[in-house]
Amino acid sequence: MSFWRPIQAARAPAVPTMRPDAVRFHFPQAFLWGAATSAHQVEGGNTNNDWSAWEEGGHVLVSAGAACDHFHRFREDFDLAQGLLHNAHRFSLEWSRIEPEEGRFSDEGLQHYRDVIEALHARAIEPIATIHHYTIPRWLAAKGGWECGDIERYFIRYVERVVAAYGDRVRWWITLNEPVVQVFKGWLIGQWPPGRVGDYPRALQVIRRMLRAHVLAYHTIHERRGDAMVSVAKHCLAFTPNRPSNPFDRISTAFRDFLFNNLFLEALHTGRLALPGQFFERLPFGRTLDFIGMNYYTRDFVRNTGFNLPGFVGLSGTLENERRIGKRNDLGWEVYPEGLGHFLRSFRRYKLPLLITENGIPTSDEDDRWGFIYMHLWQVMRAMAAGIPVVGYLYWSLLDNYEWVDGFHAKFGLIGVRFASQERIVRPSGRWLAQVIENRSL
Numbered sequence: 001m002s003f004w005r006p007i008q009a010a011r012a013p014a015v016p017t018m019r020p021d022a023v024r025f026h027f028p029q030a031f032l033w034g035a036a037t038s039a040h041q042v043e044g045g046n047t048n049n050d051w052s053a054w055e056e057g058g059h060v061l062v063s064a065g066a067a068c069d070h071f072h073r074f075r076e077d078f079d080l081a082q083g084l085l086h087n088a089h090r091f092s093l094e095w096s097r098i099e100p101e102e103g104r105f106s107d108e109g110l111q112h113y114r115d116v117i118e119a120l121h122a123r124a125i126e127p128i129a130t131i132h133h134y135t136i137p138r139w140l141a142a143k144g145g146w147e148c149g150d151i152e153r154y155f156i157r158y159v160e161r162v163v164a165a166y167g168d169r170v171r172w173w174i175t176l177n178e179p180v181v182q183v184f185k186g187w188l189i190g191q192w193p194p195g196r197v198g199d200y201p202r203a204l205q206v207i208r209r210m211l212r213a214h215v216l217a218y219h220t221i222h223e224r225r226g227d228a229m230v231s232v233a234k235h236c237l238a239f240t241p242n243r244p245s246n247p248f249d250r251i252s253t254a255f256r257d258f259l260f261n262n263l264f265l266e267a268l269h270t271g272r273l274a275l276p277g278q279f280f281e282r283l284p285f286g287r288t289l290d291f292i293g294m295n296y297y298t299r300d301f302v303r304n305t306g307f308n309l310p311g312f313v314g315l316s317g318t319l320e321n322e323r324r325i326g327k328r329n330d331l332g333w334e335v336y337p338e339g340l341g342h343f344l345r346s347f348r349r350y351k352l353p354l355l356i357t358e359n360g361i362p363t364s365d366e367d368d369r370w371g372f373i374y375m376h377l378w379q380v381m382r383a384m385a386a387g388i389p390v391v392g393y394l395y396w397s398l399l400d401n402y403e404w405v406d407g408f409h410a411k412f413g414l415i416g417v418r419f420a421s422q423e424r425i426v427r428p429s430g431r432w433l434a435q436v437i438e439n440r441s442l
């Protein structure tokens with residue numbers, strides 16, 4: 001099927017085997033429907049952050065450059081989102097625009113996001129602001145970024161500014177996007193800045209600082225706005241033992257699941273970390289989550305490689321499980337909707353609203369995109385029918401965008417972007433999702 005095909009079907013094609021015939025479920029009126037983006041991936045012209053330095057350093061094949069030029073075109077993009085019946089939109093604040101030099105806050109940078117927020121309100125779209133989506137200003141990276149002992153002070157000074165500027169217009173806040181992924185890529189596999197490999201001591205130190213940064217931000221936001229809804233966007237990666245009957249694979253799977261999916265949330269939920277030692281200090285702040293932001297894409301298989309760390313954690317990925325893997329997306333990730341259902345059921349124990357802050361597929365096949373969305377929404381619907389409090393679904397992403405080291409070939413958007421001309425093309429899946437939103441039912 002051609003990527004830019006005209007829309008032929010008037011109605012969204014249902015995936016018949018997934019349709020529950022018995023019950024006609026309706027999503028609540030207040031359900032948040034929309035999509036997510038992040039500044040460096042869509043805005044264009046971000047040259048003052050650590051990722052742009054990473055690009056200049058030759059660590060990636062493709063730079064973000066003008067990206068989607070969303071910085072200038074956000075109003076038109078929000079018109080399209082409104083046309084697709086979105087009532088919520090997640091975006092990120094670019095710290096390097098707001099505080100381009102240490103201690104100097106830019107009126108222009110602050111005004112830009114005020115305009116973004118007002119443009120959303122004007123279209124009856126609820127703004128959901130991410131404070132930190134991976135990138136930090138260059139001046140802070142030069143001091144060591146998350147390795148710098150003063151990072152929490154710098155972070156909270158920035159948070160105070162943005163909360164003072166937007167707190168009256170933004171109720172939903174994400175403090176950190178996928179902290180565990182950022183640490184994994186930046187300190188364990190060296191794919192992202194600062195490019196460290198296997199640096200477990202620093203990785204643990206950074207996670208601890210991120211936890212504390214979240215806690216401080218949580219209280220700063222609540223001091224300004226009592227009814228604020230604050231969380232992190234937690235990356236949820238499902239794990240399956242590579243050899244299901246092998247006990248060592250199962251232990252490694254459980255361990256990995258705990259490290260990647262549970263440790264951070266447990267800490268924020270209970271106000272303390274579960275393991276002993278200096279790193280695992282008590283956070284004297286109690287619970288600092290008002291909801292749980294969940295980013296879900298896929299699963300990995302885990303194979304134990306021995307009992308030495310990191311071997312104990314085991315290898316993970318698609319491994320040699322080709323025959324057991326279902327359909328894959330254009331980045332090679334398996335489409336595994338059951339994983340979302342698993343996390344929704346498992347996070348029920350927190351007794352907090354659950355918001356899907358990201359869920360999406362890079363593909364140039366619209367049937368695949370719609371199948372993906374449909375099957376994940378079916379998991380959401382099933383969970384809600386069982387009483388699990390899911391409050392919204394934000395697709396990743398509103399637009400095709402810059403996918404970090406993978407550049408521009410991963411087409412995640414409900415809206416396609418022809419980057420050379422910046423033309424936008426609303427994809428069939430975007431319209432099909434709009435029908436679901438309108439009907440409040442699959």
Ligand code: IFM
Binds near residue numbers: 041177178295358396
């Ligand atoms: O593009 C990223 C985003 O920045 C964070 N979550 C996962 C997305 C897809 O890889």
